[in-house]
Amino acid sequence: MGLLIEDDNDGGEVLIPPANFSMVEDGVYRSGFPQLENFGFLSTLNLKSIIYLCAEPYPEENLRSLQSNNIKLFQFGIQGKTDPPTPMPKDTVLSALRVLVDVRNHPILIHCKQGKHRTGCLVGCLRKVQNWCLSSVLEEYQKCAGLKWRQRDLAFIEEFDVHGLRQCLYSIIYQYNGYGLKRRKLLYQEENLVVQEQHKPQATKGW
Amino acid sequence: MGLLIEDDNDGGEVLIPPANFSMVEDGVYRSGFPQLENFGFLSTLNLKSIIYLCAEPYPEENLRSLQSNNIKLFQFGIQGKTDPPTPMPKDTVLSALRVLVDVRNHPILIHCKQGKHRTGCLVGCLRKVQNWCLSSVLEEYQKCAGLKWRQRDLAFIEEFDVHGLRQCLYSIIYQYNGYGLKRRKLLYQEENLVVQEQHKPQATKGW
Numbered sequence: 001m002g003l004l005i006e007d008d009n010d011g012g013e014v015l016i017p018p019a020n021f022s023m024v025e026d027g028v029y030r031s032g033f034p035q036l037e038n039f040g041f042l043s044t045l046n047l048k049s050i051i052y053l054c055a056e057p058y059p060e061e062n063l064r065s066l067q068s069n070n071i072k073l074f075q076f077g078i079q080g081k082t083d084p085p086t087p088m089p090k091d092t093v094l095s096a097l098r099v100l101v102d103v104r105n106h107p108i109l110i111h112c113k114q115g116k117h118r119t120g121c122l123v124g125c126l127r128k129v130q131n132w133c134l135s136s137v138l139e140e141y142q143k144c145a146g147l148k149w150r151q152r153d154l155a156f157i158e159e160f161d162v163h164g165l166r167q168c169l170y171s172i173i174y175q176y177n178g179y180g181l182k183r184r185k186l187l188y189q190e191e192n193l194v195v196q197e198q199h200k201p202q203a204t205k206g207w
Numbered sequence: 208m209g210l211l212i213e214d215d216n217d218g219g220e221v222l223i224p225p226a227n228f229s230m231v232e233d234g235v236y237r238s239g240f241p242q243l244e245n246f247g248f249l250s251t252l253n254l255k256s257i258i259y260l261c262a263e264p265y266p267e268e269n270l271r272s273l274q275s276n277n278i279k280l281f282q283f284g285i286q287g288k289t290d291p292p293t294p295m296p297k298d299t300v301l302s303a304l305r306v307l308v309d310v311r312n313h314p315i316l317i318h319c320k321q322g323k324h325r326t327g328c329l330v331g332c333l334r335k336v337q338n339w340c341l342s343s344v345l346e347e348y349q350k351c352a353g354l355k356w357r358q359r360d361l362a363f364i365e366e367f368d369v370h371g372l373r374q375c376l377y378s379i380i381y382q383y384n385g386y387g388l389k390r391r392k393l394l395y396q397e398e399n400l401v402v403q404e405q406h407k408p409q410a411t412k413g414w
Contacts (some may be wrong), residue, residue, distance in 0.1 A: 016340045022347070023230040132248075133223045140229070143350055 015041040020115035020144060024123055027106035030144070032115035039065050042109070047071050049105040051096055053078050053118040074099045078118050088121050088156045097125050097165060116145040117153055124157035129165060134158060222248040227322035227351060231330055234313035237351070239322035246272050249316070254278050256312040258303055260285050260325040281306045285325050295328050295363045304332050304372060323352040324360055331364035336372060341365060 018041070019032035034042060048071065052058060055077035058066075066073055076096045079086040099105055100122065112118035120141045127137040137157060142149045225238035225245040241249060255278065259265060262284035265273075273280055283303045286293040306312055307329065319325035327348045334344040344364060349356045 013338065014340050015338050015343075017343045019346070020350075021343070022350070023232065025230065026233060131220065131222050133221050136222075136224045136228065139226070143227075143229070143353070146350070 013040060015044065017041045018111065018115070022144065024110070024126070027103065027108065028100070028126075029107070029109045030115055030119050030123055031109060031111045033111060033113050034062060034109075036061060043069065045107055045109065047107050047109055049074060049099070049108045051076065051099060051108060051110045051122070053096065053110070053112040053122065055079055072105070074105075078112070080113055080118070085152065088118075088153065090160065093122055093125055093160070094165065096122050097129070097162075100126060101129060101165075114148070116148055117150060120145050121153050121156055121160075124153075125160045125162065128157070128160060128162045220247060222251065224248045225318065225322070229351065231317070231333070234310065234315065235307070235333075236314070236316045237322055237326050237330055238316060238318045240318060240320050241269065241316075243268060250276065252314055252316065254314050254316050256281060256306070256315045258283065258306060258315060258317045258329070260303065260317070260319040260329065262286055279312070281312075285319070287320055287325070292359065295325070295360065297367065300329055300332055300367065301372065303329050304336070304369075307333060308336065308372075321355070323355055324357060327352050328360050328363055328367075331360075332367045332369065335364070335367060335369045 016037050017031065018034040018038040021029065021031040021041075024030050029045060029047075031038075042065075047069070050066065050071055050073050052073060052075045054075075058073060058075065063073070065071075074096070076092050078089060078092055096110075100108065100110065110119050110122055123144075124137050124141050127140065128134075134157075138154050141153065141157060145153070223244050225241040225248070228236065228238040228248075231237050236252060236254075238245075249272075254276070257273065257278060257280050259280060259282045261282075265280060265282065270280070272278075281303070283299050285296060285299055303317075307315065307317065317326050317329055330351075331344050331348050334347065335341075341364075345361050348360065348364060352360070
């Protein structure tokens, strides 16, 4: 009989996920800002990359953890709460989305500060790429934003155009075989790979 | 570059997840009651089993969909809202948990009516098996229950003893290899498999 525990936790250590943590897709996670106490939990995810959506520099402690686990950091600086509100920058979200849908970066964690607005917008755009109906996309956004959901985020997600992204993408094929084993194949389309490289942000890598 | 769409949806069909849908773990999903309009989305999950937590018979339409997709139904009849409230039955939740942690039943969808209380309690117990700290378990319960969260469900999850379950379990090993490919190995422990079979509920199978 199988027990859903991670391979590096044999039942002894209590795991503390980051605030507002949840799983988005196979190999895609979202959360609020990871604290020191969450590093043990995060190590069970075997992350390859992190998408960080705040403008502030990544804390030294977190950088060290990424370094020791060989995790790439993709930072896309988006302003948090400002007065008057700063509109969510479409181009930046599109760039983040390009990193997010590239399975070579998975397993990947998306986070901002609370995991509600910036992260919620990016995940919402991903769901549109995945062809989810809009009401389900907005329901998911609201579930993770709780009482702090913002009308302007919903409008941003609704208006976000994913057709441009679709045109430069090919597809992941999910294959399910046998006992819960799930496989993805990444199919390349050479021309599009070139397009992607041009838009790739600078990754902090290989310290 | 990889696009996170399912293999049987090439971008044309709009997918409608069931209400309150979310991913719990690799191969474990939760939601409210699936309706006809959700069947297209559910087919992309390649489900092997469903855990259904209500006392009411499964609708004929849903049964037909399970049959044509060769999906096993595990029903554990738990009462919904009653006056006075019926306590969540520990033994039934434990039996459902046994089915849930057995990766041979994955990919699996857990659902009740709203995906809030009965489903939330079962997922909460799973998180305890996974050694999540209690505050994170309760945060997840509340996120999916929204304004309808119940104090007695939180108390149930807190009090639920997973040690009995742990003793008859071995482990899943997650292995992450290369481009987003994620593998699980199921390690068997023969004695425990026997224990599990004795507790296995009647599954609706192979119509």
